[in-house]
Amino acid sequence: MPETVIDVSNLVKSYSDLRAVDGISFSIKRGEVFSLLGPNGAGKTTTVEILEGVRNRTSGDVRVLNEDPEKSRTLTFKLGILPQDFSFIYNSTPKEALTFYKHTLRASGDIQEILEMVELGDKATTPFQKLSGGQKQKLGLALSLVNDPEVLFLDEPTSGLDPRARRNIWNVIKTLKERGKSILLTTHYLEEAELLADRVAIMNKGKIIDSGTPMEIVERHHEDDNLIIRGDGQVEKDLAEGGFQFERDGSYIKLRLKNIRDATSIINYLSEHKTKFEDFTLKRESLEDVFIRMVGEIEEDETE
């Protein structure tokens, strides 16, 4: 069984009356990509900063690589950290920043190789303030890799990036995953978590409201699947004759499925009646659909 690299038990962080993190527990195994999901203000960043050792906790127990981040002086050397809103010293170049990290962390990595890995090779001597948002974020990622860390904390690594830059960073994270790194990823892009994370935990208002693999969470919380058919009035007429319930949405006809296998019988029914339709798609709920409903339900409950 893989070793536990991060262990969080009953973690609480309070600011006077506000409990930003409210008694959460989770653990991460070596080589696992674990994602904390949640809306803004859910407590993700506070949790990550406590694990990084830059913020003190109110109560609870936290172990990162068997050390308490609040007390350890050596943990920094084993971690790679890309914080939210990464920033660096004005006028410094990526090459200088990495050289500085290499010296202070006593690392042996090849700077040019790391810059190439994050696709910043041609920007090695560009001052920080002249880098684009995506390039700055890549520099932050590059800095987190200088010491070839065992555990990486990536706090919203693709926030505010264009789709291409986001995919570049996803590729780097996939490579790190292949190399067996343990990664704690926070994001509010559900698609990102679904693609990269082995397990996710959904946080809202300081609490973890569910955790598991993305598939498990979707299975637990999804509602009906939908069959979407594009067709004319004849399709509607035939479906009505067959006793199927449906809704018209523009040029689409949407049928709710209690069971995903019902889709086969509907398509077979239309084929037997020689009903012409343009195409059809089967739409399952994504992690995002489930997440929005879960977080929304909690908000509604509180409103009531």
Add this chain to the structure above:
Amino acid sequence: MKLSRVSAYFSLHARSYLRSRSALFFQIAFPIILILLFGAIFSGSSYSPSTLVIQNESPSSVSWGVVDAINSSGLFKVQLIPQNENLSNYIAANSVQAALLIPSNFTSNLYSGGLGFVVLKGHTNPTVASADYQTLNGILTQINFRASNTTQKLVLSSQVAIGNTGKTIDYYVPGLIGFTVLSTMFNMVYTVPNYRRERLFRQLSFSGLTKSEWITANMLFSFLMLVLSDVILVAIGIYVFGASLTLNVETILTSALIIFGGLFFFTSVGILAGLVSDNEETVSVVGNLVMFPMMFLSGVFFPLTFAPAYLVTISKFLPLTYFINSLISVLDYGNISTVAIQIVWLLLGSAILFAIAVKLFSWKQK
């Protein structure tokens, strides 16, 4: 504390700093501009007499004799206005700095054995008025001696006592060195809240760098830049304006020690001031609140000898005063022994303040 990490940050900081034109301007060019300005203003040897408007309402050989005496003294450029002109209106209309009225009863009073009063008027500022009054009084005293056929027995000979050559620039070189050291405090007042706002301390902590290492690297770099800018200041003072400073191994090393102590002190003050500033507005207020009183009340730009007593008292509570006085003693007079105690206090105070600043300065997120 690891020297390798101090050196790594020193290198990173130096490279980014040297690319910043504004930082270089304020560290190197600004003090040079100041010494060139002060040097040019105060190094002039030729005296330019001020204009004195005279209205003689009592024309006589005596009154014209007084006018001649003032004119021939070379201390004023005399400009006569007619008797029928309203002197007060003339002063207001022409922004006259100083005007002398010889009243209509001047001659008759003298001939009847009384006193011949003349009146000094003007739209002038108090300092200029006082200087003009003293000068005119001197001229009139000489006329009195001549009129009574007596000679002046007691003569006060004046000689400026600052420095070996008595040049004002000798005073300004240590003062401007004080200014460069004070500006390191301003750097910190701005850097600490800026780094906090940009979360750069958090980022630097991920590199394994500690706050003590960060402060040390900053101070070493500041010291190097101070040495560079102060060497330039001294060179300009000596070679451009002929300043006469006592430069030998002892005074140079002592000055370096004073500068280092001052750097420690003002960096610590800067960190503490930076800690209470959490946005751009308060940074500016706190920075100016700390810097400006020191800049003007510690003798950086002018001596406080003629300042009101309460300002002199305030200046005694400002550390920069002792810093500049120590530098003046060492660089102008070569006098190390009399300021040795001051230097020890400066270093001791710096060490205590530095320890407090390091203790209160946290990289952790609140």
